[in-house]
Amino acid sequence: xxxxSFIKEGSLLATTLFVSLxxxxxxxxxxxxxxxxxxxxxxxxxxxxxxxxxxxxxxxDKDGNYIIEVNTLAKFVWLSTPSGxxxxxxxxLAKHYQNASANAKxxxxxxxxxxxxxxxxxxxxxxxxxxxxxxxxxxxxxxxPDTKKVIKSLGNALVHGVxxxxxxxxxxxxxxxxxxxxTEMGIPxxxxxxxxxxxYRMGGDETSDKTFQEHYGPTYxxxxxxxxxxxVLDDVRYxxxxxxxxxFISQAQLDWLAKDLQFVPKNALVILCAHIPIHNAVKNNEDxxxxxxxxxxxxxxxxxxxxxxxxxxxxxxxxxxxxxxxAWWTGPICEDGTPSGYGVYEVNxxxxxxxxxxxxxxxxxxxxxxxxxxxxxKRLIVNVWNWDPQWKVEYFLDGKSLGEMExxxxxxxxxxxLFKGDKLPMGRTFAEPKMTEHLFVAHFxxxxxKVKVVATDxxxxxxxxxx
Numbered sequence: 001x002x003x004x005s006f007i008k009e010g011s012l013l014a015t016t017l018f019v020s021l022x023x024x025x026x027x028x029x030x031x032x033x034x035x036x037x038x039x040x041x042x043x044x045x046x047x048x049x050x051x052x053x054x055x056x057x058x059x060x061d062k063d064g065n066y067i068i069e070v071n072t073l074a075k076f077v078w079l080s081t082p083s084g085x086x087x088x089x090x091x092x093l094a095k096h097y098q099n100a101s102a103n104a105k106x107x108x109x110x111x112x113x114x115x116x117x118x119x120x121x122x123x124x125x126x127x128x129x130x131x132x133x134x135x136x137x138x139x140x141x142x143x144x145p146d147t148k149k150v151i152k153s154l155g156n157a158l159v160h161g162v163x164x165x166x167x168x169x170x171x172x173x174x175x176x177x178x179x180x181x182x183t184e185m186g187i188p189x190x191x192x193x194x195x196x197x198x199x200y201r202m203g204g205d206e207t208s209d210k211t212f213q214e215h216y217g218p219t220y221x222x223x224x225x226x227x228x229x230x231x232v233l234d235d236v237r238y239x240x241x242x243x244x245x246x247x248f249i250s251q252a253q254l255d256w257l258a259k260d261l262q263f264v265p266k267n268a269l270v271i272l273c274a275h276i277p278i279h280n281a282v283k284n285n286e287d288x289x290x291x292x293x294x295x296x297x298x299x300x301x302x303x304x305x306x307x308x309x310x311x312x313x314x315x316x317x318x319x320x321x322x323x324x325x326x327a328w329w330t331g332p333i334c335e336d337g338t339p340s341g342y343g344v345y346e347v348n349x350x351x352x353x354x355x356x357x358x359x360x361x362x363x364x365x366x367x368x369x370x371x372x373x374x375x376x377x378k379r380l381i382v383n384v385w386n387w388d389p390q391w392k393v394e395y396f397l398d399g400k401s402l403g404e405m406e407x408x409x410x411x412x413x414x415x416x417x418l419f420k421g422d423k424l425p426m427g428r429t430f431a432e433p434k435m436t437e438h439l440f441v442a443h444f445x446x447x448x449x450k451v452k453v454v455a456t457d458x459x460x461x462x463x464x465x466x467x
Contacts, residue, residue, distance in 0.1 A: 033069055033070050033071075033072065034067055034068065034069050034070065034104070035053075035067075035068055035070050035077060035100065035104060035105065035106055036065065036066065036067040036068075036104065036105055036106075037051075037065070037066060037105050037106040037107045037108065038060070038063070038064045038065045038066070038107050038108075039051070039060050039064045039066070039079060039107070039108045039109075039110060040064055040107070040108075040109055040110070041085065041109065041110040041111065041112055042111075042112070044064070045060070045061075045062070045063040045064020045065065046060060046064045046082070046085075046110055047059075047060055047061065047062045047063070047064060048060060048082070048263075049064070049066075049079055049080070049082050049108075049110075050079065050080035050082075050222070050260065050263050051066045051068055051077065051078070051079050051080075052068070052077070052078060052079075052080065052221070052222075052256065052259075052260065053068060053070045053071055053074035053076065053077050053078075053100060054071070054074055054075075054076065054218055054220065054221075054252070054256055055070075055071035055073070055074060055252065055255070055256060056068055056069055056070070056071065056259070057256065057259040057260050057262070057263075059263065070100055074100045075099065075100055075213060075218070076097040076098065076099060076100055076213075076217055076218045077097065077098055077099075077100050077106050078096050078097035078098070078217070078218060078221055079096055079097075079108050080096075080221070080222045080223055080224060080260065081096055081110070081223040081224060081225075082110075082224055083117055083224045083225060083226055083227070084112060084113055084117060085110040085111060085112055085113060086110070086111045086112075086113055087160060087188040087223065088108070088110075089188045089189075091179065091182070091183045092182050092183050092185070092186060092187060092188055092189055093179060093182055093183075093189060093191070093215075093216065094188060094189060094190045094191070094216070094217070094223075095217070096217075096221065096223060097217040097218055097221070113158070115156075115158065116226075117158055117225050117226040118226040118227055118347075118348070118349050119157065119158075119226065119346075119347065119348050119349075120157060120158035120159065120160075120225050120226055120228075120347050121154050121157050121158065121159045121160075121344065121345060121346050121347065122159065122160050122161065122162060122225075122271075122345050122347070123147065123150070123151075123159065123160075123161040123162075123187070123342055123343065123344055123345070124161070124162055124163075124164060124273070124301050124303075124319070124321055124342055124343035124345070125143075125147075125161060125162070125163040125164070125189075125324050125342050126163075126164050126165070126166075126302070126303025126304070126321035126322070126323050126324060126342065126343075127164075127165065127166040127194070127303045127304065127306065127323035127324060127325055128143070128163065128166070128167055128168070128178060128181070128323075128324045128325055129166045129167075129168065129169045129194075129196060129323065129324075129325045129328065129329075130167075130168055130169060130171070130174050130177060130178065130325070130329075131168075131169035131170070131171055131174075131328075131329075132171065132174075133177075134329075135169075135174075135325070135329045136174060136177040138329050139177075139178075139181055139324070139325075139329075140177075140180075140181060140184070142340075142359055142360060143181070143324050143340075143342075143359055144181050144184050144185055146341075146357070146359045146360060147161075147185050147342065148184070148185055148186070150344060150357055150363075151185065151186070151187060158225070159187045160187055160188040160189070160190070160225070161182075161185065161187055161188070161189040161190070162189070162190045162191075162192065162230070162232065162273050162301065163178075163189060163190070163191050163192065164192045164194075164273050164274065164275055164301055164302055164303040164321070165191075165192045165193055165194025165195070165196075165197060165236070165274070165275030165276075165303055165304065166194030166195065166196045166197060166275065166303065166304065167191060167194060167196075167197050168196060168197060169196045169328075170196050172197075172199075172211045175211070175212075175215045179215070190223070190230075190232055190273075191212075191215075191216040191232075192219075192232050192233070192234070192273050192274055192275050193209055193212050193219045193234045193236060193275060194236060194275040194303070194304065195236045195238075195243075195245050195275065195276075195304070197209075197211075197212050198212070198236065198238050198245070199211050199212075200238075200242040200243065201242060203240070204238060204239075204240045205237050205238040205239070205240075205250075208238035209234065219232075219234035220232055220233045220234050220253050220256065220257075222260050225347070226347060226349070227268055227269055227347075227349050227350050228268065228269040228270075228271055228347050228350070229261075229264045229268050229269070229270050229271070230271045230272075230273065231257065231260070231270065231271070231272045231273065232272075232273045232274070233249055233253055233257070233272065233273070233274040234249075234250075234253065234274070234275075235247055235248065235249050235274040235275060235276045235278065235282050236248075236275055236276055237250070246283060247276035247277075247278075247281040247282035247283055248282060248283050248284055249274075249282060249284060249285075249287065249288055254287055254288065254291055257288075257291050258291050261291065261292075261295070264295075266294050266295055266296060267296055267297065267350065268295070268297065268350060269297050269299075269347065269349075269350040269351075269352060270292070270295050270297065270298045270299070271299050271301060271352075272292075272298065272299070272300050272301070273300075273301040273302075274300070274301075274302055275302060275303055275304050276302060276304045277300075277302040277304060277305060277309075277311075277318060277320045278300050278302060278318060279300070279311045279313045279316075279318045280311065280320075281304070289314050289316075292314075292316070296315075297350055297352075298315075298316045298317075299316070299317050299318070299319065299352060300316060300317070300318035300319065301318075301319050301321070301343070302318060302319070302320045302321065303320070303321050303323060304320075305320055305434075306322070306323050306325075306326075306327060306328075306334050306335050306336075306434070307320075307322060307334050307335055307336035307338060307434050307436060308320065308321060308322035308334065308336060308338040308356060308385045308386060308438070309336075309436075309437070309438075310386065310387070310388040312388070312389075317388075319343060319354070321342065321343050321356075322334045322336075322338035322339065322340065322341055322342075322356065322385065323340060324340060324341070324342055324359070325340060326339070326340030326359075327415075327418075327419060327425065327428070327431040328428045328431055329428075330418075330419075330425035330426070330427065330428050330431055331418050331425060332359075332360070333412075333414060333415060333418065334415075334434075335415055335419060335431060335432060335433060335434035336383075336385070336412055336415065336433075336434045336435075336436035336438075337368065337383045337385065337411075337412025337413075337414055337415045337436065338356070338358075338383075338385035338386075339358030339359060339360075339361060339365070339385070340358070340359045341356055341357050341358040341359045342356075342357055342359075343355075343356055343357070344356075344357050344363075353459055355386065355457070355461075356385060356386040364463055365463075366384065366385070366386060366455060366457070366463040367382055367383060367384045367385070367393075367453060367455050367463055367465050368382070368383045368412075368414070368465065369381070369382050369383075369451065369453050369465045369466075369467050370382075370413045370414075370467075371451060371467050372413075373446070374443075376446065377443050377444065377445065377446060378443070378444055378445070378446050378448060379441065379442070379443050380395060380405075380441065380442045380443070380444065380451055380453070380467075381408075381410075381413060381439060381440070381441055382395075382405060382439065382440040382441075382453050382455075382465070383412050383436070383438060383439055384438050384439075384440065384455050385438055386438075386457070387438040387455075388458060390457075390458035391455060391456065391457050391458060392404060392455070392456045393405045393407075393440045393453065393454075393455045393456075394453070394454045394455075394456075395442055395451065395452065395453050395454075396451070396452040396453075396454070397444055397448045397450070397451060398448055398449055398450050399450065399452075402442065402444075405440035405441065405442050405453070406440065406441055406442065407437070407438075407439070407440055408439045408440060408441040409435060409436070409437050409439065410435060410436070410439050410441075411433045411434075411435055411436070412433065412436060412439065415433040415434070416433045419431045419432050419433050420432065420433050440453075450466070450467075451466065451467045452464065452465070452466045453465050453466075
């Protein structure tokens with residue numbers, strides 16, 4: 001072997017070794033697979049901050065230092081932002097994480113809030129689901145200004161947002177447009193993975209979140225504000241065939257969550273966000289209930305269905321939200337007649353209040369009424385989209401109270417008009433009326449001239465509609 005050949009082969013060996021080192025950073029850079037670091041604020045260490053790689057969970061010591069053994073499958077190391085501190089963001093997108101790389105040290109800097117965060121608000125966006133630039137234009141001209149108006153109405157309150165998935169509609173190039181919407185709204189936003197945010201044709205579930213992670217980091221994590229503990233989970237399991245998935249929470253997430261919740265008081269307000277409704281559509285929801293056993297104040301936030309439904313199971317209230325996009329940007333309502341919109345929540349200590357904000361309407365618009373002319377009688381149909389069993393729906397005919405209305409399962413008349421049939425709505429004819437359980441019906445004499453409905457929510461607020 002001559003000198004030139006030796007140098008050439010030596011260079012190839014060095015290049016191969018370098019690639020190998022990049023491919024296996026932990027096993028070659030750090031035999032113990034450990035990363036250490038510190039979490040500081042204004043130059044001082046912050047104690048008891050939870051740090052995780054998605055598999056292991058540790059807390060910082062009294063000086064703000066931590067050491068975590070990093071799983072070889074881990075892609076990120078993140079902190080569960082503690083109460084009393086600002087959320088770390090990049091253009092208002094949550095940035096509570098760093099890439100788990102060959103670096104043996106990862107530090108985080110926190111900034112203390114200027115106000116107490118026991119009282120704060122949050123907004124839930126479900127399914128913006130933009131497919132093309134026309135959808136983006138509607139999101140930017142309708143949904144974003146409406147959300148900004150609500151944020152402004154909250155005054156100086158601390159507000160953050162969570163998008164519970166289907167950020168886009170398979171067109172991942174539009175993540176950038178959603179990011180612009182977040183920046184325009186001007187509040188910290190956290191993201192959950194939806195089925196339309198996944199990568200197909202790259203393998204199985206373990207590779208389906210590659211593009212999402214490039215934009216938004218880990219697909220499951222936690223953070224804190226005031227006395228509330230927030231958890232974001234990935235409950236969409238890709239089954240390896242394009243567009244084929246089910247509702248399922250991986251064992252790795254359940255194991256991580258059990259460790260994460262060890263540091264959370266049992267009486268804390270726990271807000272768990274995911275895309276697919278947990279009570280009705282996640283196959284292994286019983287496994288999740290077991291992890292949450294003992295926690296007395298849990299709320300699930302979900303989307304996916306393009307209708308609004310509130311369900312209470314195992315003493316856990318699930319808010320399955322109507323969508324930002326309505327029925328895929330085809331009109332003003334979802335398939336169940338719920339207006340396109342989003343959830344607005346108010347946290348006060350461990351108490352939670354909420355309402356559904358219909359896009360382009362005042363928040364007092366919480367019901368819609370229809371009066372039909374039938375044979376020898378009239379029929380009143382009322383859609384109370386954010387109804388739950390603690391609401392009361394009463395009606396008045398020509399000023400006289402007739403008491404509470406009878407709940408009825410059926411189709412919202414407007415959704416039938418806009419969506420029913422293979423030619424409606426234009427462009428996206430697959431949208432069809434969805435049967436809903438938040439309708440109310442009464443029949444009365446045709447001589448009645450004036451109809452009024454008063455719907456009172458679980459917090460005692462009254463909403464009125466007349467015909």
